[in-house]
Amino acid sequence: MYIFLMVIHVFVCLFLIFVILLQAGRGSGMSDMMGAAQPQSLFGTQTNVFMTRITEICAVLFIVTSLSLGILTTQRGKSLVERGRALRDLKHTVAAALPETGEPTAAASGATQESTAPSAS
Numbered sequence: 001m002y003i004f005l006m007v008i009h010v011f012v013c014l015f016l017i018f019v020i021l022l023q024a025g026r027g028s029g030m031s032d033m034m035g036a037a038q039p040q041s042l043f044g045t046q047t048n049v050f051m052t053r054i055t056e057i058c059a060v061l062f063i064v065t066s067l068s069l070g071i072l073t074t075q076r077g078k079s080l081v082e083r084g085r086a087l088r089d090l091k092h093t094v095a096a097a098l099p100e101t102g103e104p105t106a107a108a109s110g111a112t113q114e115s116t117a118p119s120a121s
Helices: 002-022 038-076 080-097 106-116
Strands: none
Touching: 002 038
């Protein structure tokens, strides 16, 4: 869901940029580069109304996707550092809850043998 929403957000951003640049403003925007009457010939005489509505729709979609991504990111979880701390705390809690038998496990005995072995250098 997060990736799908991110893709939609990027497309809305790009389309919003394109629509804003296509509108005729003080400097006529990108429409002047393509020919001054091109947007009017594409959309007819109601070009300003059409472009305004498209801009409004894109702006609303941009805001909705931005807020949705913000909410999903908050609910998604913490940073990797915080996840590592939580995992380490969980391991300590589980280790403290397990009864100690007095015999080290194979992984623990291997680790102690490596750390106590004299170095060859």
